[in-house]
Amino acid sequence: MYPINLKLDNRKCAVVGGGKVACRKIGRLLENNARITVISPEADSEIQDWARENKITWKQETYSKDLLEGFFCVFCATDNGDVNRQAAMDAKAAGILVNVASEPELCDFTVPGVVNRGRLQFTVSSEGASPAYTRLLRQDLEKRYHHGFGEMADFINSIRQELIHEKKEDKAATSQQRQKIWRQALTPEIIELIYNQDLDRAKNEIRNAINRAGS
Template identity: 40%
Template sequence: MYPINLILDDKPCVVLGGGHVAFRKIEGLIEAKAKITVISPEIVSEINDLVGNKQITWIKKCYESGDLAGFELVICAIGNEEINQKVQLEANKRRILLNVVDRLDYCDFALPAKIRRGNLLVTFSTNGKSPALSRYLRCKMEREFDETYANWLDKLVQLRKEAIEKLPTSDDREIFWRSALSDDVMELVRAKKYDEAEASIRDAISGFRA
């Protein structure tokens, strides 16, 4: 597998199925700011609430060939082998990225367990071999990745702009950040001493190859 993070902002995505598993997949797509359509004859109350809040669109019907037209990504959470095969055929024909729940052999991508804190996204993957282990590792690390790093990431956005202005080449910037985000700086971050950490980075920018 080749790890990537898909940018799905306002991209049309479809979830086939209306159960609790489908709901969990929908939650992830909402976090990714996708434009979501659900195709299912029935939906659980949690999905119905999202429909009522106009966060997603619901088409009340069973999947039929042709339903994937216009979508860029599909998640199939129906749990029917015959339908899984039909969805895979259509998705492949239309060159649409596909994930079929619990059937890695039908998938173009696997969904990792994740920790999301603002713009910080940490994922755990077992190449689809054991989602349960991915979830376990995520739970173990949730306390480590609290809002501290998300807050620091927001501050790094401005620092990165300043570094780009000072350091013209990508090679210079790569060398700089490898040394600038030192253990000492990150200790300040963990202690929530953001101002001191920022000052250290700015000093490093000013002094880089001066």
């Protein structure tokens, strides 16, 4: 599968199903500001709460293909394999991206395990081969990459904006020149400093390297 991060802000996403699996899908979609419609005759209390708070739309109906009209993507998450497969086929026929929680072979995309550290995001996927293994690796990533890595991502972004403002990294500079600056600034030693939570020293080293490269 081709790895890609999608912006779902204001995108219409459907979740077919109203149980625990659907809840997990909805939670992630809410974090990404999607416009969510749940299609299920029954739903867990958490889904009902979201609907009452107008965070989602709940269509309290049995699934039918006409309910999928106009959606960008569909998550099939019922406890009925036949319904999931039918919804997946209907979505594909309509050109809608589809994810089936229990049958990765029917998916146009899978949802990886995610570790967020601010604007920095780590993902791990087995393309549905082993959710348990993916979960184990995600937990390992959570331990290895503390929140300082997210702080450093913000710092590096601020430096990039400074360089752009100072026209050291504007469109007149070649791609090779920009790459050279960052290769000199971001080294394995910097990663080691971040691992050791010596963020102040890491920031100073980056600034010094960029100043040397730009002089």
